[in-house]
Amino acid sequence: MKNHHIAVLPGDGIGPEVTAAAVAVLQAACPDQLTFTEQAVGAAEFLRSGTPLPEAAFEACEKADAVLLGAMGLPHVRWPDGREMTPQIDLRERLDLYAGPRPIKLYSEHDSPLKGYGPGDIDFTIIRENTEGLFSARGSTQPDDRSSATDTLHLTRKGCERICRYAFEEAVRRDRPNQKVTLVDKANVLPSMVFFREIFDTVAQEFPTITTEHIYVDAAALFLVQRPESFDVIVTENMFGDILSDLAAGIVGGMGMAPSGDIGENCAVFQPSHGTAPDIAGQGKANPIGTILSAALMLEWLGETKTATRIENAIRQTLSNPQNRAADLQGTKSTQELTQLIISHL
Ligand code: ATP
Numbered sequence: 001m002k003n004h005h006i007a008v009l010p011g012d013g014i015g016p017e018v019t020a021a022a023v024a025v026l027q028a029a030c031p032d033q034l035t036f037t038e039q040a041v042g043a044a045e046f047l048r049s050g051t052p053l054p055e056a057a058f059e060a061c062e063k064a065d066a067v068l069l070g071a072m073g074l075p076h077v078r079w080p081d082g083r084e085m086t087p088q089i090d091l092r093e094r095l096d097l098y099a100g101p102r103p104i105k106l107y108s109e110h111d112s113p114l115k116g117y118g119p120g121d122i123d124f125t126i127i128r129e130n131t132e133g134l135f136s137a138r139g140s141t142q143p144d145d146r147s148s149a150t151d152t153l154h155l156t157r158k159g160c161e162r163i164c165r166y167a168f169e170e171a172v173r174r175d176r177p178n179q180k181v182t183l184v185d186k187a188n189v190l191p192s193m194v195f196f197r198e199i200f201d202t203v204a205q206e207f208p209t210i211t212t213e214h215i216y217v218d219a220a221a222l223f224l225v226q227r228p229e230s231f232d233v234i235v236t237e238n239m240f241g242d243i244l245s246d247l248a249a250g251i252v253g254g255m256g257m258a259p260s261g262d263i264g265e266n267c268a269v270f271q272p273s274h275g276t277a278p279d280i281a282g283q284g285k286a287n288p289i290g291t292i293l294s295a296a297l298m299l300e301w302l303g304e305t306k307t308a309t310r311i312e313n314a315i316r317q318t319l320s321n322p323q324n325r326a327a328d329l330q331g332t333k334s335t336q337e338l339t340q341l342i343i344s345h346l
Contacts, residue, residue, distance in 0.1 A: 001033045004302050007064035009057070011042040011088075013276025014286035015070025021288030021339040022068060022295040025314075028343045029307050030299075037064070043077035043085040043276075053087035061091060062267065066298050069271035070291065074278060083138070088262075091269055092130050097262035098159065099166040100128035102245040102273060103297065104228075104252055107319045111253030111329060114225065119316070122252055124231035127170060128241025129163040130262055132156060135238040155192050155237070157199060164203040166263075167235035171210050176232050180211040184220040184236040184244065196237065217244070224248055249273055249290075256287025256328040259294035261301065270298040280327070284334040287326035289315060292342060314345035 008023060010016035026034055039057035046052040052072070061067045069091075073084040091097065106112050106122035114122075137151035164183075171179045183200045185193040197214060204212045215223065217240045223230065224247055236244065249258035255274035262269040272290030280286060292315060299308040318324050318341045325331025326338055333341070 001030055001304055001307065002302075003033055003035065004065040004304075005035050005037070005063075006298070007057075007061045007067045008036050008038045009041045009061070009067060009069040009072075010038065011070040011072040011276065012044050012074050013071055013278045013281040014274075015042070015072065015276055017070075017281075017284070017286045017335050018272060018288045018291035019068060019070040021335055022291040024339055025292050025311060025342055025346070026295050026299075029311055029346055030304070041069075041087050042072040043074040046077060046085050052085040053090050058091070058094065061269070062095065064267075066302055067091070067267070067269040068291075068295060068298060069269050071272065071274060071276040073276055086138075088269070088271065089135065089138070092262050095264050095267045095269070096131060097264040097267065097269055098129065098131045098162055099261075099263045100126075100130040100241060101170065101261045101263065101297070102126040102128060102241070102248065103259060103293070104245075104248040106252045107257075107316050108253075108322070110322045110325075111257065111319070112251055114228070114251055117228075117251075122228045123176075124228065124248075125170060125174065125233050126241055126245050126248060127163065127167040127233060127235045128245060129159060129236065129238050130241075131238075132159040133238030133240075135242070153190070153192050153237070153239075155196055157195075160196050160199040161203060164200045164235055165206070167233050168203060168207040168210055171233045172207070174232065178211065178232065179209065180213065180232040181207075182213045182215055182220075182231060182234045184215050184217050184234055184240055186217050186240075187214065188216060193237070200235070220244060221247060225251065245273055254287075254328055256290050256326060257293075258290045259297050261294070261297050263301065268298070268301050270294040270301075284336065285327045286335045287328045288335050288339050289319075289326075289342075292339070310346060311342075314342045317345040318342050 258273035
C-alpha cells in the first residue's frame with residue numbers, strides 16, 4: 001500500500017466525533033500508510049475567524065490525496081440572507097467535485113423499516129450531480145421589494161455528459177449481474193430535464209451492454225420504497241439527488257448509516273450523508289458507521305480496495321449482532337464503543 005496524505009475536516013456538531021471514529025478505524029486498518037492533517041472549517045471557524053473556509057484550509061484540501069469531512073453548519077450561525085454556512089458545498093464547486101456517489105446497502109434485516117429485506121437485498125448507488133442543477137442558484141439575488149423569489153435550475157451539456165458517463169462507468173465498476181443505470185428526472189414537465197434525458201440517451205450508446213431506464217422523480221420516490229432491489233445505479237440532478245439520497249438512507253437504517261463521496265478528476269471529499277445533528281452533539285451518541293463507510297469509500301477511490309473491503313467486512317460483522325447499535329437505531333452503544341467493536345473485527 002502506498003502512502004496517502006489525508007486532509008481531515010471535522011467541522012461542527014457531531015462532525016468531530018464521527019471523524020475521530022473514522023480516523024481511529026483507518027489507523028487500525030492501515031497503520032503507517034496514512035498521514036492526517038486536520039483543518040478547521042465550518043460554522044465554528046466562521047465565528048472564530050470570519051470565514052467558514054479559510055484559504056489555507058482550502059489549499060490543504062487541494063494538495064491532499066483525499067479529504068475526509070465530518071459535517072458542517074450550525075442552525076444559529078447564518079449569513080445575513082438567512083442561509084447556513086455550507087463550506088462543504090463551496091469545496092464541491094471550487095474543486096469541481098461533480099460526481100456524488102451515495103452507496104445504499106443494507107447490512108442487516110434489523111435496520112430496514114421495509115418488511116422482508118435482509119443483508120444484500122438492497123444494494124444500489126445514487127450518483128448525484130454535484131455542481132449544477134437547482135443548487136447552483138444558491139447565490140441568487142432576489143428583488144429588494146421581496147415581491148417574488150426565483151432560483152434557476154441550470155444544466156450544461158458538459159455537466160450532463162460527464163455525470164451520465166460517470167454513472168455508466170460506476171455500473172461497470174460495480175459489475176452486478178444485471179447492470180442497469182436509471183435516470184431520475186422530470187422530463188414530463190421541465191425542458192431542462194428533456195435536455196438531460198437526451199444527453200443520457202446519447203451517452204448510453206457508449207455502453208450497449210448496460211440496461212437503461214428513465215423514471216420521473218416522484219415515481220422514483222415511490223419505487224425506492226416499494227422495490228429498492230430493482231435499482232443498480234441511479235443518476236440524477238443535484239437537488240433530486242439530495243432528497244432521494246436521504247430517502248434511500250432511510251430504507252437501510254437512516255442518516256447514521258449512509259456514506260458519500262464528492263469526486264472530481266483529481267480531488268475527492270468523503271463524508272457521511274448526515275448533517276451536524278446539533279441535537280445530539282457532544283453526547284457520544286452519534287452513529288459513526290456512515291463516516292467509517294465513507295472512509296472505506298475513500299480508500300477504494302485511492303486504489304486501496306483490499307483495505308476498504310476489510311473495513312466494510314468489519315462493519316458487516318459488527319452489525320450482524322443486533323445489540324451493536326447506537327441510539328439512532330434504538331441501541332445503547334456509544335460512538336466510541338461501536339468504533340472499538342469495528343476495530344476488533346478488522
Ligand atoms: P443537513 O441539512 O446539514 O443535512 P439536517 O439538520 O437535515 O442536516 P442532520 O443533522 O443529519 O439533518 O440530522 C437529522 C436527524 O438525524 C437529527 O435528529 C440527528 O440527531 C439525526 N442524526 C443525523 N446523523 C446522525 C448520526 N450519525 N447518528 C445519530 N443520529 C443522527
